[in-house]
Amino acid sequence: MNFQESDEQLMLRNAVATIGQRYGHAYYAEKAREGEKTNELWAELGRAGYLGVNVPEAYGGGGMGITELAIVAEEVAAVGAPLLLMVVSPAICATLIAHFGSESQKERWLPGFATGELKMAFAITEPDAGSNSHHISTTATLDGDSYRLGGTKYYISGVDEAAAILVVARTGSDPDTGQARLSLLVVDRDSPGLTYQHIPVEIRAPEKQFTVFFDGVSVPAGNRIGSEGDGLRQVFFGLNPERILSAALASGIGRYALERASAYARERKVWSTPIGSHQGISHPLATAAIELECARLMAQKAAWRYDSGLDAGEAANMAKYAAGEAAIKALDQAIQTHGGNGMAIEYGLADMWGMARLLRIAPVSREMILNFVAQHTLGLPKSY
Amino acid sequence: MCVKQIPDPAAPAALDPSTRNLVRDGKLIMDESDLYGVEMGLQLIDAAGGGEVTLVSMAPNGETNGLRNALAMGAAKAVLVSDPALAGSDALGTAKVLAAAIRRGPFDLVLAATESTDGYTGTMPVQLAELLGVPSVTFAKKVTVDGASLKVDRQTEAGYDEVACPLPAVVTVTAGVVEPRFPSFKGIMAAKSKPLETLSIADLGLDAASVGGAGAREEVVDVQQAEARQAGQLVTDEGDAHEKVIAFLEDLKLI
Numbered sequence A: 001m002n003f004q005e006s007d008e009q010l011m012l013r014n015a016v017a018t019i020g021q022r023y024g025h026a027y028y029a030e031k032a033r034e035g036e037k038t039n040e041l042w043a044e045l046g047r048a049g050y051l052g053v054n055v056p057e058a059y060g061g062g063g064m065g066i067t068e069l070a071i072v073a074e075e076v077a078a079v080g081a082p083l084l085l086m087v088v089s090p091a092i093c094a095t096l097i098a099h100f101g102s103e104s105q106k107e108r109w110l111p112g113f114a115t116g117e118l119k120m121a122f123a124i125t126e127p128d129a130g131s132n133s134h135h136i137s138t139t140a141t142l143d144g145d146s147y148r149l150g151g152t153k154y155y156i157s158g159v160d161e162a163a164a165i166l167v168v169a170r171t172g173s174d175p176d177t178g179q180a181r182l183s184l185l186v187v188d189r190d191s192p193g194l195t196y197q198h199i200p201v202e203i204r205a206p207e208k209q210f211t212v213f214f215d216g217v218s219v220p221a222g223n224r225i226g227s228e229g230d231g232l233r234q235v236f237f238g239l240n241p242e243r244i245l246s247a248a249l250a251s252g253i254g255r256y257a258l259e260r261a262s263a264y265a266r267e268r269k270v271w272s273t274p275i276g277s278h279q280g281i282s283h284p285l286a287t288a289a290i291e292l293e294c295a296r297l298m299a300q301k302a303a304w305r306y307d308s309g310l311d312a313g314e315a316a317n318m319a320k321y322a323a324g325e326a327a328i329k330a331l332d333q334a335i336q337t338h339g340g341n342g343m344a345i346e347y348g349l350a351d352m353w354g355m356a357r358l359l360r361i362a363p364v365s366r367e368m369i370l371n372f373v374a375q376h377t378l379g380l381p382k383s384y
Numbered sequence B: 001m002c003v004k005q006i007p008d009p010a011a012p013a014a015l016d017p018s019t020r021n022l023v024r025d026g027k028l029i030m031d032e033s034d035l036y037g038v039e040m041g042l043q044l045i046d047a048a049g050g051g052e053v054t055l056v057s058m059a060p061n062g063e064t065n066g067l068r069n070a071l072a073m074g075a076a077k078a079v080l081v082s083d084p085a086l087a088g089s090d091a092l093g094t095a096k097v098l099a100a101a102i103r104r105g106p107f108d109l110v111l112a113a114t115e116s117t118d119g120y121t122g123t124m125p126v127q128l129a130e131l132l133g134v135p136s137v138t139f140a141k142k143v144t145v146d147g148a149s150l151k152v153d154r155q156t157e158a159g160y161d162e163v164a165c166p167l168p169a170v171v172t173v174t175a176g177v178v179e180p181r182f183p184s185f186k187g188i189m190a191a192k193s194k195p196l197e198t199l200s201i202a203d204l205g206l207d208a209a210s211v212g213g214a215g216a217r218e219e220v221v222d223v224q225q226a227e228a229r230q231a232g233q234l235v236t237d238e239g240d241a242h243e244k245v246i247a248f249l250e251d252l253k254l255i
Helices: A006-034 A041-047 A066-077 A085-100 A102-114 A231-267 A281-308 A313-337 A339-345 A350-358 A365-379 B034-048 B063-073 B091-102 B124-132 B185-191 B241-251
Strands: A120-123 A141-144 A146-157 A164-173 A179-189 A196-200 A208-218 B005-007 B026-032 B053-060 B079-080 B109-113 B137-146 B149-156 B161-167 B171-175 B196-199
Touching: A006 A041, A006 A350, A006 B063, A006 B185, A041 A066, A066 A085, A066 A231, A066 A281, A085 A102, A085 A120, A085 A146, A085 A164, A085 A179, A102 A141, A120 A146, A146 A164, A146 A179, A146 A196, A164 A231, A179 A208, A179 A231, A196 B241, A231 A281, A231 A313, A231 A350, A281 A313, A313 A339, A313 A350, A313 A365, A313 B124, B005 B063, B026 B196, B034 B063, B034 B109, B034 B137, B053 B063, B053 B091, B063 B079, B063 B185, B079 B091, B091 B124, B109 B124, B124 B137, B124 B171, B137 B161, B149 B171
Parallel strands: A120 A164, A141 A164, B053 B079, B079 B196, B109 B171, B137 B171
Antiparallel strands: A141 A146, A146 A208, A164 A179, A196 A208, B005 B026, B137 B149, B149 B161
């Protein structure tokens, strides 16, 4: 048993934190306010190879794992610039293509993930099929050497900045149960018949959410990842990295909030002593610090299990749950510590609320995680 | 490139009560002011189209943490001199050790920071040049190599001097004159397999009596708290702060 990160992992943490601090929360907040993207930060991290740490070396990546990718995501989030698309593009899409893609597909897409130049969105959620992937109705029908894709996906992050979307589509149905047989298709974002519509949300982030409409979109059969009908198994393979990266984002936000709060509580005096000397301020912050550190440890365990080829489902779900709860609690307490200043734009806390709150819902809700733990960890009857 | 590994400046520093020297027992990190010299060295190699940056450091307890960072940035190899006999070294003692380490092989240019962030004597690099028998140019803001000669823009209070000198030479690099690169992920992963040699003073043929505490000619005889700075003047802006600032500057005859 060893809880010490390697020299390389620590160096990676430091290097990413140094880059992140040069941009900081003010940069992120301004981009969000102006409706722009964090392109400069993304590009700088990409050039240094940090966005492709988990891409195999043969395709220009770092050859490491989700542990390292989570370090990158956490450290950038910890300066107050959580990069939501890290959860999607390198964590889900690159993982799935590296694991299930053909040689030519890997050569086509992985070098772009390695440098961060390729951003790929991931589309699974539908208006009538949220957490229940068996009900997916977006359908792809093979017609000669291409699929015809029809249907609607929603709450898809970053469609406006992605070159392509990895779409989970129904390519058949189980004759007995009617459940979907799924396949993964890489769809060019600019394909004819593909349109997308912004969903306004109360999240102050540069990354936007979209409904995506596929109206007879033609997708080359060569863009199908893995074998037809094997999509559900593939998707599950990509969901653990998604959860671990979400936990890393949440952990980073929690660290950012607690750092701000403790700095403020050390300096701010209302009477003769800094407010941090009052237990009404210090104890809730200490509680948040404990819960955050426990969540970080669980996320590290989940990443380690995943990278070691062990089943990571339980740990990844627990980490996502714990980090989502810890982040919002830390942020709420940081705002409370600041009093009225907690709501001021200048202090950069209240504008993180939407993102922190989101991480309790997405990419898998707290309730679905509790269902999972009840059933798989505790052996309780399935609730749905 | 001479690299110093120092206690984290963000952590509170401690002095040994008996020697009044800085306590260096904990984990050491690379002195940030060395980042500029490492970057300068890497840029010179890029410009020359060949050569390599070798790091030379002296630190207790075989510390290599700070060297790994510079190796990850792109330095080719590192030489660390670590020996219990070096405890209590003064600047000249350090210069003797680094000179002995540098003399083991051929070199074109020795770079160093202008001063370290923990000791601040700023004397080691010129002592090193003297011991190596080569010229020294301090406070470089720009360095170019033209064949066997060196051109340095040397920062002064009024501007800068243009200095030319033959190679090899020792040059100290002013902090902030170049933008240090971040180690790429490939650089970080490659750093582990780069050569890092640890030497004792016996390996360098140095006499223990001439270096370390035994050979030190400097002694810290007393340490005093720095005087607390006087509180500044606070101007509350009630719409006329700019006028008060102007009046303040006029009083000082600055405008």
